Amino acid sequence: xxxxxxxxxxxxxxxxxxxxxxxKLILPIAVAxxxxxFGLNVTDWGKNGAYYHNMVVxxxxxxxxxxxxxxxxxxxxLLAGNFYKNEESKISDYLAIxxxxxxxxxxxxxxxxxxxxxxxxxxxxxxxxxxxxxKKKDVRSNEAGMKYFLMGSFASGILLFGVALIYGETxxxxxxxxxxxASATHPxxxxxxxxxxxxxxxxxxxxxxxxxxxxxxxxxxSPTLTTAMMxxxxxxxxxxxFYRLFSHAFISVFPPYAWVFTAVxxxxxxxxxxxxxxxxxxxxxxxxxxxxxxxYLMLGIxxxxxxxxxxxxxxxxxxxxxxxxxxxxxxxxxxNLGSEKIEAFNGLGKRKxxxxxxxxIAMLSMAGIPPLAGFFGKYYIFxxxxxxxxxxxxVVAVINSIVSVYYYMKxxxxxxxxxxxxxxxxxxxxxxxxxGFCILLLFLAGIFPGLLTxxx
Amino acid sequence: MLLLLTLxxxxxxxxxxxxSGNRFAKYIALLGGLVVFTCCSFLKLALVHNNLxxxxxxxxxxxxxxxxxxxxxxxxSLTLVALTAFLVPxxxxxxxxxxxxxxxxxxxxxxxxxxxxxGVFMASDGFLFYIFWELALIPIYFIALLWGxxxxxxxxxxxxxxxxxxxxxxxxxxxxxxIYVYQIAGSxxxxxxxxxxLTDKEQSVLFWAFFLxxxxxxxxxxxxxxxxxxxxxxxxxxxxxxxxxxxKMGLYALLRWLLPVVPHGVMLWTPVVMVLAVIGVIYGSVIxxxxxxxxxxxxxxxxxHVGLITAGIFTLTHEGFQGAVVQMFAHGFNVVGLFxxxxxxxxxxxTLSISQLGGIRTVAPKFATCFxxxxxxxxxxxxxxxxxxxxLLLYGLYEYNxxxxxxxxxxxxxxxxxxxxxxxxxxxxxxxxxxxxxxDLNWKELTVFVFLIIGIFEIGLVxxxxxxxxxxxxxxxxxxxxx
Numbered sequence: 007x008x009x010x011x012x013x014x015x016x017x018x019x020x021x022x023x024x025x026x027x028x029x030k031l032i033l034p035i036a037v038a039x040x041x042x043x044f045g046l047n048v049t050d051w052g053k054n055g056a057y058y059h060n061m062v063v064x065x066x067x068x069x070x071x072x073x074x075x076x077x078x079x080x081x082x083x084l085l086a087g088n089f090y091k092n093e094e095s096k097i098s099d100y101l102a103i104x105x106x107x108x109x110x111x112x113x114x115x116x117x118x119x120x121x122x123x124x125x126x127x128x129x130x131x132x133x134x135x136x137x138x139x140x141k142k143k144d145v146r147s148n149e150a151g152m153k154y155f156l157m158g159s160f161a162s163g164i165l166l167f168g169v170a171l172i173y174g175e176t177x178x179x180x181x182x183x184x185x186x187x188a189s190a191t192h193p194x195x196x197x198x199x200x201x202x203x204x205x206x207x208x209x210x211x212x213x214x215x216x217x218x219x220x221x222x223x224x225x226x227x228s229p230t231l232t233t234a235m236m237x238x239x240x241x242x243x244x245x246x247x248f249y250r251l252f253s254h255a256f257i258s259v260f261p262p263y264a265w266v267f268t269a270v271x272x273x274x275x276x277x278x279x280x281x282x283x284x285x286x287x288x289x290x291x292x293x294x295x296x297x298x299x300x301x302y303l304m305l306g307i308x309x310x311x312x313x314x315x316x317x318x319x320x321x322x323x324x325x326x327x328x329x330x331x332x333x334x335x336x337x338x339x340x341x342n343l344g345s346e347k348i349e350a351f352n353g354l355g356k357r358k359x360x361x362x363x364x365x366x367i368a369m370l371s372m373a374g375i376p377p378l379a380g381f382f383g384k385y386y387i388f389x390x391x392x393x394x395x396x397x398x399x400x401v402v403a404v405i406n407s408i409v410s411v412y413y414y415m416k417x418x419x420x421x422x423x424x425x426x427x428x429x430x431x432x433x434x435x436x437x438x439x440x441x442g443f444c445i446l447l448l449f450l451a452g453i454f455p456g457l458l459t460x461x462x
Numbered sequence: 463m464l465l466l467l468t469l470x471x472x473x474x475x476x477x478x479x480x481x482s483g484n485r486f487a488k489y490i491a492l493l494g495g496l497v498v499f500t501c502c503s504f505l506k507l508a509l510v511h512n513n514l515x516x517x518x519x520x521x522x523x524x525x526x527x528x529x530x531x532x533x534x535x536x537x538x539s540l541t542l543v544a545l546t547a548f549l550v551p552x553x554x555x556x557x558x559x560x561x562x563x564x565x566x567x568x569x570x571x572x573x574x575x576x577x578x579x580x581g582v583f584m585a586s587d588g589f590l591f592y593i594f595w596e597l598a599l600i601p602i603y604f605i606a607l608l609w610g611x612x613x614x615x616x617x618x619x620x621x622x623x624x625x626x627x628x629x630x631x632x633x634x635x636x637x638x639x640x641i642y643v644y645q646i647a648g649s650x651x652x653x654x655x656x657x658x659x660l661t662d663k664e665q666s667v668l669f670w671a672f673f674l675x676x677x678x679x680x681x682x683x684x685x686x687x688x689x690x691x692x693x694x695x696x697x698x699x700x701x702x703x704x705x706x707x708x709x710k711m712g713l714y715a716l717l718r719w720l721l722p723v724v725p726h727g728v729m730l731w732t733p734v735v736m737v738l739a740v741i742g743v744i745y746g747s748v749i750x751x752x753x754x755x756x757x758x759x760x761x762x763x764x765x766x767h768v769g770l771i772t773a774g775i776f777t778l779t780h781e782g783f784q785g786a787v788v789q790m791f792a793h794g795f796n797v798v799g800l801f802x803x804x805x806x807x808x809x810x811x812x813t814l815s816i817s818q819l820g821g822i823r824t825v826a827p828k829f830a831t832c833f834x835x836x837x838x839x840x841x842x843x844x845x846x847x848x849x850x851x852x853x854l855l856l857y858g859l860y861e862y863n864x865x866x867x868x869x870x871x872x873x874x875x876x877x878x879x880x881x882x883x884x885x886x887x888x889x890x891x892x893x894x895x896x897x898x899x900x901x902d903l904n905w906k907e908l909t910v911f912v913f914l915i916i917g918i919f920e921i922g923l924v925x926x927x928x929x930x931x932x933x934x935x936x937x938x939x940x941x942x943x944x945x
Contacts (some may be wrong), residue, residue, distance in 0.1 A: 370600070385641070411627055459527075460526050
């Protein structure tokens with residue numbers, strides 16, 4: 007609860023800083039503020055509460071995911087300082103939008119009411135529409151913003167339609183009331199239709215196939231830092247909301263939709279992976295790999311009646327942190343070489359051993375190689391899926407993990423075995439810090455997964 | 463405590479090696495290898511002192527899912543730990559003669575590899591075993607990828623990459639199998655898995671999930687296609703690690719994690735595996751005869767040898783098991799000796815093509831003698847280590863099926879054909895422009911060979927002590943496999 011309010015306040019402060027001419031100070035203030043909020047969030051641990059007529063619910067699930075999102079938010083803010091150095095006059099605007107995105111994400115992990123849920127989705131999405139199109143003179147960025155906006159608002163429309171149908175049937179926006187209604191009576195077809203529409207819009211937001219077509223273009227066109235936010239904060243928040251919504255309100259409509267979930271999961275993993283194989287652009291490759299990761303997370307969703315929140319959290323953590331490291335390195339490389347192609351990474355092993363080693367670790371973690379966090383995340387998700395009887399879909403996922411090694415290692419191969427032209431290479435301390443910290447977390451969560459597995 | 467020390471010292475030395483810089487890296491790595499070997503000798507003393515009862519270390523690691531950090535040293539594990547601890551310093555020493563680019567990374571990867579290998583051989587928790595199994599793959603991937611000597615880099619990258627994807631693919635199915643078994647057993651510990659009662663149908667599927675991983679690593683026909691190119695393209699130290707130690711991971715895993723866990727699955731599929739293994743033996747030998755490239759010949763011969771070991775393990779007899787363990791140990795020594803000889807020849811003549819060589823014996827008598835002994839050991843001449851191993855393996859196979867043992871027994875004849883013919887073409891005859899100035903062994907190279915040859919004859923002449931040590935652990939596994 008407090009987390010959400012303080013974060014919104016921090017966002018407002020960033021906007022107002024423009025007027026008070028505090029531009030130079032705003033970055034440290036934002037980082038410090040987020041760190042403090044992170045600390046406050048931790049103190050909420052174990053205290054369950056509901057606020058504003060059950061609009062916002064604080065429980066361990068929301069605290070854990072808020073913590074992860076805030077951590078990623080801190081990383082993004084740290085990276086933002088240098089990323090927007092050419093537009094220093096607007097830094098407070100950018101920071102404000104970044105923090106508002108975070109607000110939307112926080113709302114998405116702690117809603118108790120469909121209205122709040124919709125609000126969270128919209129705050130998150132609108133901020134990201136702006137950020138996606140924020141490079142005003144870059145055609146691709148404009149295209150990304152436009153595309154994301156059109157598709158996103160279409161999905162929001164469907165979502166709202168679904169919410170309206172649910173409200174019409176049950177007479178309430180409250181998750182608990184909806185759940186009670188569905189288990190006490192036999193819901194009519196309207197209820198199922200409403201849940202189905204909400205499902206479609208959620209699949210869109212998490213970029214699951216066949217609603218994934220927006221993702222690669224938007225990821226590629228947006229400024230890399232925004233892409234990093236979409237791939238980490240937005241995706242993780244959407245998955246947390248997905249889980250919360252279906253486990254709290256729609257668990258009774260789950261059986262009729264089971265086949266949809268299974269088909270979507272298999273499709274998402276497979277399409278994401280096989281399309282990623284042929285990409286030249288690192289960002290686009292990460293976009294498709296992100297789609298396949300969404301598929302792995304879907305494995306947690308399809309078995310959610312077996313309480314898989316912990317597995318989803320661990321996987322989100324591993325995926326979010328390794329993506330953050332990968333995107334941070336991509337930003338550094340793109341800044342120095344002006345290219346986002348995989349060729350730009352050629353010879354990085356010789357020029358910047360630290361960056362190359364870090365990216366290797368991030369890629370290995372995404373590919374699921376022990377003892378890194380990604381491996382344990384995959385293990386956990388697979389094991390939950392098998393426990394709940396989804397053996398065959400897990401086999402599909404395993405086969406896909408093998409395929410994924412190919413494209414992850416393509417970058418590693420480029421870094422270590424190809425030669426490059428010598429150019430000056432600068433690496434800002436903020437970037438080194440974020441990358442180093444992410445790598446540390448990947449090892450920590452991989453070697454002592456017990457720190458996170460017993461949480462929820 | 464000693465177990466932990468033995469396991470983690472290589473990791474510590476991997477760090478130290480990296481920090482010591484390019485100049486001193488090799489000395490630190492060698493020191494590390496020797497310290498680990500010393501620890502391993504203490505382990506042996508401790509095991510004997512314990513009347514061959516397993517030494518165990520168990521500590522809770524992850525509570526949910528329940529995974530413990532469980533290590534276990536019995537006769538079987540100790541054999542492979544000893545093999546690793548003995549060969550790694552030796553392999554490091556073989557690289558002393560030449561300048562290695564970015565030496566600190568190279569040697570620290572070698573030490574990291576030793577860490578992974580020791581973990582595989584010591585783990586008695588399935589999950590821990592899996593982690594080390596994968597961990598051992600990463601260093602060797604980079605060693606092979608970055609320090610390979612072949613000019614054609616693109617080809618090398620493809621070959622090594624194939625190896626990486628192949629082995630990883632296999633192990634993911636093993637992970638799936640472990641997860642499935644865990645859902646039933648609630649634990650990964652070997653003892654729980656050994657006493658599990660799975661249905662025959664489950665066992666028959668799980669068998670393939672496990673076997674695929676192990677078969678690719680060993681490799682068993684038809685999963686061997688990564689092997690020859692990888693052996694050829696890796697730097698010689700990498701090839702020695704791969705052939706000398708790493709493929710034993712697969713064989714060891716058959717004994718430790720396949721036979722006792724899914725005994726009925728094994729019963730069901732043994733005929734298929736037997737046929738595959740024996741095909742591998744013959745196929746490997748026949749292709750080896752046709753090879754002109756020395757390293758590829760050795761790769762195929764190694765492939766034929768491990769086929770026989772696999773067949774021996776699947777006989778589920780005392781002799782088969784005994785022979786498999788002795789031969790695993792022996793093969794480690796012999797194959798390292800052979801690849802080292804190949805490396806020496808390549809360093810001095812710049813070629814590995816058998817038809818271009820000849821007459822080395824006249825200019826390098828010491829090398830010729832050492833190479834001869836290793837060649838004879840690998841064709842299982844009596845008094846050498848491989849003789850004991852192959853004899854027991856064929857005896858076990860004979861108990862299983864006479865015809866199979868006859869066919870597999872051809873390996874001794876075929877092995878003699880290709881190895882001796884190779885020796886003849888490389889070492890005997892007239893010298894030519896390539897070999898006329900062949901330098902004889904220097905003291906460093908001689909030291910390596912002397913150690914290997916001592917090992918070869920020790921096992922060959924007094925195998926009983928060694929076999930007594932592994933017997934209890936093999937009996938245990940055999941009992942579980944026949945339940």
